[in-house]
Amino acid sequence: MALNLVVKVHPVVLYQIVDAYERRNADSHRVIGTLLGTSDKGVVEITNCFCVPHKEHADQVEAELNYAKDVYELNRRVNASENIVGWWATGNEVTNHSSVIHEYYARECPEPVHVTLDTSLAGGRMGLRAYVCAALGVPRGRQGAMFTAVDVRLTAYEPEIVGMQLCQKTMGPGGRSRQVQPAADLALVAAATSRLWGTIDQLLAYVEEVLAGRAAGDSAAGRELLQLVQLVQGMPSLRGDALAHGVKDLLMVVTLAQLIKTQLQLNEKLTLLTSQ
Incomplete structure (x- = not known):
């Protein structure tokens, strides 16, 4: 068990978990799913995830494992670099059923991580925690499991940062949402x-x-x-003329792009008129 493990979570993962929680069935109090990403040298980077339908009873857990395998295989066709690194659940605590679910993911990947996201906004914020699990007990005796918290951080690629900044602008006064458009290149x-x-x-x-x-x-x-x-x-050293040439090159590329777009639109209209 690596207690010095560092878990890095991307913003898109948090959005997907919240979306799955909002779309849950009316009788579901907790939502779980699979975490996808990479694990290398004590750093687990979570870049994607998906929801796994399940039902929790007093003494057992029912999960659609075939559905989870199918979704994972489909995701592998799109992005082969993303592997199973653990599982996630909504809530602010580890429940009695967590060890049972963790056993399944322990067969899918070595040392899976368990991430919890408090979607109830207890304390006015969305709590994010990560755990690793270690087996406890004596040989040929009663076995148990212990979840230990590890360091969890938020990370993002540059396009994700731009998207997050754009999402922040959608919040208007009074908590009302509003529509925004991406700014032009020069404005950025x-x-x-x-x-x-x-x-x-x-x-x-x-x-x-x-x-x-x-x-x-x-x-x-x-x-x-x-x-x-x-x-x-x-x-x-950046001289003034070099910076000016860079701006001119950018403006030239933008102008050429607009001309090509106009040319394509004219070509489509001429083709349509010719066919008629």
Whole structure:
């Protein structure tokens, strides 16, 4: 059992779990499913998941395992790099049936992880936890299982970050949702540049406070800043004309794309008129 295991969860997994919980049957109090991703050198990265229909009784658990296998095989055709790494369940605790479900996933992958997501929003937030399981008991005696919490973190690819930022803009005043459209390329570049300048201003203010003795220095932050400065020194100098050429190239590509789109639309209309 690897207690130093790190579990990294992508935002799309959380959205899929919440969607499965919202679509559950009226008599289902808990939803479970399979976690897909990769496991390498003590890091489990969860990039996908799907729901597995099941029913929990007082003394047993009924799950549609054939359905789970079929969905996993279909997913393998789309993304062969995603393997079974564990299972998930809604709720904020490990139940008596969790060990039974965990035994099945222990046969599907080595050292599966168990992730719980509190969809009831207890405490005003959605609690995310990850566990590993170890067998307990004496030889030829009564066996049990113990779930131990491990480190769980949220991670995201760059496209996922853009999607998350766009989703945040859909929340209007008073908790009402609104429709938003993705910004143009130049607007995204301008927004990213503005955020970068804001971050640089915060760094400069922090360094000035430390040098003036008004704030305590952080050695970890100092090492990060030193590494950042070394990276900047190794970059080639950007002159104004080079930046201008880059903007011109971007505008040329956008213009050509619009011309090609217009040409295709004209071609479709001419083809339609000719066929008539």
